Amino acid sequence: MKKLKALGFKVTPFLEVAGDIEEVIAICRKWQTKRGTLPYNIDGMVIKVNDFELHRKMGATIKSPRWAIARKFPAEQAISNIVDIILSVGRTGTVTPIAILEPVQLSGSVVSRSTLHNQDEIERKDIRIGDTVIVEKGGEIIPKIVKVVTEKRTGKERKFRMPGNCPVCNSKLLQDEDKVAVRCINKSCPAQVKGSILHFASRSAMNIDGLGYMLVEQLVEKKLVRNFADIYGLKLDVLIDIERMGKKSSENLLNAIEQSKGSGFARFIYALGIRHVGIRAAHILALAFCTMTDLMKASFDDLESLEEIGPVIAESIVQFFKTKENRKLITDLKQAAVKMERVKKSQGKMAFSGKTFVLTGKMENFTREEARECIEMLGGKVTSSVSKKTDFVIAGDDPGSKLDKAMKLGVRVVNEDEFREMVGE
Numbered sequence: 001m002k003k004l005k006a007l008g009f010k011v012t013p014f015l016e017v018a019g020d021i022e023e024v025i026a027i028c029r030k031w032q033t034k035r036g037t038l039p040y041n042i043d044g045m046v047i048k049v050n051d052f053e054l055h056r057k058m059g060a061t062i063k064s065p066r067w068a069i070a071r072k073f074p075a076e077q078a079i080s081n082i083v084d085i086i087l088s089v090g091r092t093g094t095v096t097p098i099a100i101l102e103p104v105q106l107s108g109s110v111v112s113r114s115t116l117h118n119q120d121e122i123e124r125k126d127i128r129i130g131d132t133v134i135v136e137k138g139g140e141i142i143p144k145i146v147k148v149v150t151e152k153r154t155g156k157e158r159k160f161r162m163p164g165n166c167p168v169c170n171s172k173l174l175q176d177e178d179k180v181a182v183r184c185i186n187k188s189c190p191a192q193v194k195g196s197i198l199h200f201a202s203r204s205a206m207n208i209d210g211l212g213y214m215l216v217e218q219l220v221e222k223k224l225v226r227n228f229a230d231i232y233g234l235k236l237d238v239l240i241d242i243e244r245m246g247k248k249s250s251e252n253l254l255n256a257i258e259q260s261k262g263s264g265f266a267r268f269i270y271a272l273g274i275r276h277v278g279i280r281a282a283h284i285l286a287l288a289f290c291t292m293t294d295l296m297k298a299s300f301d302d303l304e305s306l307e308e309i310g311p312v313i314a315e316s317i318v319q320f321f322k323t324k325e326n327r328k329l330i331t332d333l334k335q336a337a338v339k340m341e342r343v344k345k346s347q348g349k350m351a352f353s354g355k356t357f358v359l360t361g362k363m364e365n366f367t368r369e370e371a372r373e374c375i376e377m378l379g380g381k382v383t384s385s386v387s388k389k390t391d392f393v394i395a396g397d398d399p400g401s402k403l404d405k406a407m408k409l410g411v412r413v414v415n416e417d418e419f420r421e422m423v424g425e
């Protein structure tokens with residue numbers, strides 16, 4: 001830590017060395033009470049053994065070393081009142097009841113709302129508007145209502161019932177088949193459109209910097225954006241007219257929108273917001289199917305046979321592409337020149353033309369065969385031994401002697417992340 005500090009890294013000034021475990025416990029207790037004085041929130045302490053010889057003796061479990069642990073503080077609690085219960089419509093249409101609380105200080109921040117999840121949860125805890133409740137914030141960022149202080153009831157509290165219609169678009173709400181949630185199934189419900197656009201533009205999806213909450217709100221209200229494809233049709237004169245959008249920020253936004261077209265196949269699949277398809281599933285799909293056309297043609301069985309893709313995800317994907325509007329959306333996005341295939345071609349010439357690769361070690365996201373396919377698809381060649389003619393050695397976990405040889409010969413070694421970048425994922 002001292003060395004890191006000397007090198008210019010920011011190191012916590014609250015680092016302390018303890019002589020024995022009793023002292024460790026005392027330091028933890030001290031910070032548990034003093035945590036509110038820190039300029040940031042903490043939910044626990046990291047304790048490390050500072051003797052390298054002991055590190056070796058203690059070893060590690062599969063997941064983590066035994067000489068470093070994170071000790072979480074017990075959750076803090078506070079008392080507040082439920083002023084109201086409002087409804088929030090998410091991007092998949094799920095309607096969630098949210099308790100509006102009298103603002104209360106808890107673990108270094110002010111808490112003024114807490115999700116109540118669904119009607120069942122409200123009934124189970126018998127939560128009513130006007131109730132005095134105990135709020136808790138543990139390791140998670142989101143506070144929760146632990147229980148109602150029933151002794152404080154005056155008789156003026158009101159029970160809450162989920163409505164039958166969407167609070168935003170007034171469509172009839174349907175019960176979710178598998179869950180206790182209720183859902184608005186109107187695809188053009190403004191709340192869902194806003195939510196899905198924000199997801200599409202988010203950092204881990206298409207990464208459109210500048211397309212934030214306030215702007216999306218206005219674009220959807222003014223019906224300038226009704227789906228993802230509309231984003232790519234936005235023009236400068238239209239943007240400038242929007243409240244708080246200057247010329248400069250409008251131009252920056254249009255730039256970011258243009259750039260997002262090349263975000264890559266995996267990000268694009270994730271950005272579509274298909275139910276149950278997260279970042280990881282999107283990567284698996286991008287790897288298994290070279291193009292959007294192939295993915296759209298995939299049957300339930302094709303999808304379910306993929307590692308880590310279960311029946312729920314497979315069914316969700318099939319349903320998504322069965323829907324006419326979604327197919328039209330893909331066509332429109334294609335027309336807007338959004339890239340939706342795996343291969344990254346560089347001016348007609350294949351990216352890996354004439355390059356020789358050697359694979360060693362285990363990769364997290366590719367099997368050997370998949371990595372080979374990727375390389376060959378981009379015009380490269382995979383050989384089994386390292387020589388001076390090798391251009392790249394792709395080293396995963398536990399690389400073998402090939403890595404040593406590559407180092408000796410000065411062959412460029414790349415890790416899995418770098419490889420994924422090279423293949424355009």
Ligand SMILES: [Zn+2]
Binds near residue numbers: 167170186189190191
């Ligand atoms: Zn709705």
